[in-house]
Every structure is written in C-alpha cells, then in structure tokens.
Amino acid sequence: MDKVALPFYLRIMHPFEKHRQWPAVHQVCATLKAAGFQAWLAGGCVRDLVMNRVPNDFDVATNARPEAVEGLFPQAITVGREFGVTILPFDDFQVEVATFRQDGPYADGRHPSHITFSTPEEDAKRRDFTVNALFFDTEKRTVVDFVGGQADIQARLLRAVGDPDRRFDEDKLRILRAVRFAAQLDFTIEQKTFEAVLRLAPQIKIVATERIRDEVLKLMKSARADLGLTLLRDTGLWAILFPELVAVAEEESTFEKLRTRVRKSKSIEPTFATSAAALLLLLDFVDMDPKPHLSRAQTWLKRLRFSNQETEAVMWSLRMRETFRSPSQVRHAHVIRALGHTHATLAEAIYAGDSAQEKDALARFQKIHTDVLGGRRELPARWVSGDDLLQLGTPRGPELGRLLEELYDRQLEGMFQNREQALTWAQTQI
Numbered sequence: 001m002d003k004v005a006l007p008f009y010l011r012i013m014h015p016f017e018k019h020r021q022w023p024a025v026h027q028v029c030a031t032l033k034a035a036g037f038q039a040w041l042a043g044g045c046v047r048d049l050v051m052n053r054v055p056n057d058f059d060v061a062t063n064a065r066p067e068a069v070e071g072l073f074p075q076a077i078t079v080g081r082e083f084g085v086t087i088l089p090f091d092d093f094q095v096e097v098a099t100f101r102q103d104g105p106y107a108d109g110r111h112p113s114h115i116t117f118s119t120p121e122e123d124a125k126r127r128d129f130t131v132n133a134l135f136f137d138t139e140k141r142t143v144v145d146f147v148g149g150q151a152d153i154q155a156r157l158l159r160a161v162g163d164p165d166r167r168f169d170e171d172k173l174r175i176l177r178a179v180r181f182a183a184q185l186d187f188t189i190e191q192k193t194f195e196a197v198l199r200l201a202p203q204i205k206i207v208a209t210e211r212i213r214d215e216v217l218k219l220m221k222s223a224r225a226d227l228g229l230t231l232l233r234d235t236g237l238w239a240i241l242f243p244e245l246v247a248v249a250e251e252e253s254t255f256e257k258l259r260t261r262v263r264k265s266k267s268i269e270p271t272f273a274t275s276a277a278a279l280l281l282l283l284d285f286v287d288m289d290p291k292p293h294l295s296r297a298q299t300w301l302k303r304l305r306f307s308n309q310e311t312e313a314v315m316w317s318l319r320m321r322e323t324f325r326s327p328s329q330v331r332h333a334h335v336i337r338a339l340g341h342t343h344a345t346l347a348e349a350i351y352a353g354d355s356a357q358e359k360d361a362l363a364r365f366q367k368i369h370t371d372v373l374g375g376r377r378e379l380p381a382r383w384v385s386g387d388d389l390l391q392l393g394t395p396r397g398p399e400l401g402r403l404l405e406e407l408y409d410r411q412l413e414g415m416f417q418n419r420e421q422a423l424t425w426a427q428t429q430i
Contacts, residue, residue, distance in 0.1 A: 016041075016049065016058075016138075024090040025058045028097065029138050031072055037064040040120070040144065042098070043127070046134040050143060050153050051185075060097045061123060061135060069097050084117060102126060103170070121146045128167055128174050129181060129193075130159045158187040164196035172207045173215065175200055176237060180219040183228030194235070201236040212241065213304040226259040244296050294318055317347040324351035328361040332368070333409030339369040340379040368414075382408050383419035384426060392423070394430050403429055 016022050025041070032039035041049075042061035048054065062069070069086045070076040077087040084099035102118040103126045120135060127133040130149035137144060152159050158181050160167040160174075168174050178197050182189050189197065204212065219228040232238040233249040242248075249255050297318055301311045317324075320338050324347045327335045338344060348362070384407045386400060394400050406429075407422055416422040 021093055025095055028060055028095050032062050032064055037062050040135040040137055042135050043132050046136040047131045058095055063100055127161050130161055133161050156187045157190045158182050159190035160193045164193045168196055168200050172203050173211050175204050176215045179228055179231040180215050183219050183224045184222035186224045197235045209305050225262045244300050313343040313346055316343050320347050326358055327365050333412040335365045336369055336412045342377050383411055383422045
C-alpha cells in the first residue's frame with residue numbers, strides 16, 4: 001500500500017476546501033470519526049484531487065455499517081443496504097456513504113450476488129480502474145493507494161484493477177466506461193485493459209439501453225470526445241452501439257470530419273442542450289437525403305430511449321440544419337423564426353454556419369433577433385390575424401394562409417412599423 005502525503009501547497013489548502021459541497025462532506029467525515037469509525041473520501045473525487053481538478057461530487061467510504069450510518073444521520077436514505085450504500089441529502093446535492101466491502105460473484109453482468117463488509121484494501125481491489133480506486137484521509141491529508149492508481153495517473157494510463165477480464169465480466173458497462181474515462185481524462189488505455197475491451201466488446205449488448213445512452217452522452221461531453229470516438233471505432237464498440245452509423249466510421253475522411261466537429265463543440269453551454277447536441281454531433285454531419293436522414297435519426301433516438309424533450313430538440317434541429325448552416329441562403333424571416341424557437345440555442349451551437357461568411361450572416365440575424373425579440377426564445381404576437389383578413393374580404397382557403405404567413409414574415413423583417421401598415425399592405429394583395 002502507498003500512503004502518500006500531498007504536495008505542500010495541497011496540504012495547506014487542498015482544492016476540496018474551496019468546493020461548495022465541502023462543509024457538508026467534512027461534517028459527514030467528522031461525525032463518523034467522532035463515533036469511532038473510519039471515514040475516507042473515495043473514488044473519482046480523490047482521482048481529481050491528485051490531478052488538481054475540481055470534482056463534481058464526493059463519495060465517502062467507511063467501516064461503519066449502513067445501520068450505524070443511518071443512526072448518525074437522521075436524513076439518511078438507504079438505497080442499497082444490501083450493497084452497503086447510504087445516501088445523505090443536502091439541499092441540492094447528496095453525499096454517498098458506502099461501507100468498505102468485498103463483492104461476491106456477479107451473475108447478471110451488473111450486480112454482485114452478495115457482498116461482504118471488509119477492509120479498505122479489499123474494497124479498493126473490487127473497483128473498476130486503478131485511478132478510481134484511491135482513498136483520501138481528510139484528517140492526515142494523505143492519499144491511500146492499494147492498487148498503484150497514483151502511478152497510473154502520473155503515466156496517464158487507464159488500467160483495470162487486477163484482471164481486466166474479471167472486472168469487465170462483473171459489470172459489462174465497464175467495457176464502455178473504459179473508453180469514456182480515457183476520453184474524459186485524456187488517458188491511454190493500458191494494453192491488457194485495451195485488449196480485454198476489444199475482446200469483450202460484443203458483451204456490451206446485454207447492458208440496459210439507458211445505461212449505454214448515459215455513458216455515450218458522458219463520453220461526448222468529455223474533454224477528449226474525439227479520442228473517445230476513435231476508441232469506440234478501434235475497439236469495435238462503434239459498430240455495436242451505432243449500427244446505423246457504421247459507414248461513418250469506415251470512411252476515414254468522414255470520420256475525421258466528425259472528430260473535428262466534436263473538438264469544436266466544447267463551447268456549448270453545459271445545459272440540457274449539451275446532451276441533445278451530443279446526439280446531433282453523431283447524427284448529423286454527413287450530407288444525405290433529408291427524409292432518410294431524419295427517419296434514421298428518429299429510429300436511433302427511439303432505440304436509445306431518449307426522452308421526448310430530447311427527441312423533440314434533436315429532430316427540430318435536424319430539420320432546421322440548413323437554416324443555421326447557410327442563413328444567407330434562407331429568407332430572413334425564416335431565420336428569425338428559427339432563432340425564436342425554444343431549441344434554437346442547440347441548433348446555433350452545433351451548426352453556426354459552414355463558413356466565415358455564413359457565420360457572419362448568422363451573427364447579423366442574431367442581432368436582428370435581439371432587436372426584434374429582445375433575445376427571448378419566443379416569437380412576437382402577430383399584428384394581423386386570420387379574422388382580420390376575412391373581414392378585409394380574403395376568401396377562405398390556402399390563399400388566406402399564404403397571405404397570413406407572408407404578413408408575419410414581413411412583420412419580422414421590419415417591413416411594417418405597426419399593425420395599420422400591415423393591414424394597408426394586405427388590402428393591396430386581395
């Protein structure tokens with residue numbers, strides 16, 4: 001076991017202490033220790049500390065049994081007592097407290113048949129990758145390393161803990177997680193671990209669709225998503241996960257186009273749109289006939305069980321791609337209409353013009369959108385209604401609808417200053 005003190009600057013004020021969740025996490029550890037238990041930080045947050053990165057959240061590992069944790073924390077929610085896991089909610093986040101454990105056999109490729117409460121070393125050796133199997137003693141400010149995770153971080157290697165075949169057999173999703181973590185950390189997958197991914201890739205098929213979808217989205221939002229796509233292709237996972245997109249990976253120039261686009265996508269705001277944008281990056285970068293393309297996208301979204309909201313955002317953006325790619329070739333009012341749509345942020349982030357000229361054109365329309373709509377993602381009320389046109393003598397039928405839309409387009413383009421001008425023009429068309 002390596003028990004290594006942090007560098008001096010981290011021992012004085014380690015990054016955790018600047019994190020908004022830290023007071024609650026520190027209190028959890030202090031309460032457990034005051035009751036006579038061990039309490040170490042565990043997993044990804046420790047990896048992030050060693051890499052001087054800001055963690056998303058914190059997990060605590062302890063030798064306290066779940067019932068003891070529940071007794072110490074009234075707000076405790078037991079979500080997996082049989083696996084030694086207790087959740088402690090705090091405002092808008094939660095801290096997971098897990099008892100040190102050793103896993104029994106995995107019969108379903110996801111969960112152990114049973115667990116045995118054990119030691120920190122045995123707990124570390126059941127985890128997926130060495131870089132995720134580190135502990136941190138907050139009191140002594142030392143990293144506790146039973147599996148060589150710190151050395152792998154220094155070497156920028158993603159290595160399975162122990163036998164990679166066994167680790168992947170325990171939880172098949174780890175096959176895909178190896179690629180995701182390599183992309184997230186910008187690490188190289190260690191040779192034996194890579195060979196296991198390559199050999200066991202077909203087994204990813206037994207993993208629940210929702211779990212695969214979530215990993216793919218995390219991969220697409222990672223620092224080196226372009227590397228992740230290459231690894232998906234090189235391990236054979238691409239053809240298994242995205243059979244509709246096999247041709248994309250087989251054509252190197254097309255695949256490089258996708259990787260380039262992914263690299264440019266990192267400016268997307270980290271909101272709901274990011275998840276949908278990840279889908280667009282996969283689904284839409286090859287010129288193809290619109291109808292088959294949309295049909296294939298719909299099939300893909302349904303198969304991976306994306307929410308109705310995500311599906312709606314992606315499909316609308318796909319339909320609007322030419323508007324955002326080449327706004328100078330589209331009527332001004334139609335661009336303004338698109339910019340006023342709920343999902344416009346997503347389409348803007350992904351397409352943003354195919355050339356400097358088109359980017360400038362889109363920027364001009366964005367300014368018009370701001371002037372006309374005040375930057376809101378909703379269109380202004382129409383000055384002229386269908387009833388107004390009927391009163392002017394417009395016959396019912398397609399012509400009324402055409403005239404109504406033309407009036408609104410002209411309103412958006414600033415050709416009318418008010419309702420009266422719009423009605424005056426309408427009279428000249430009847």
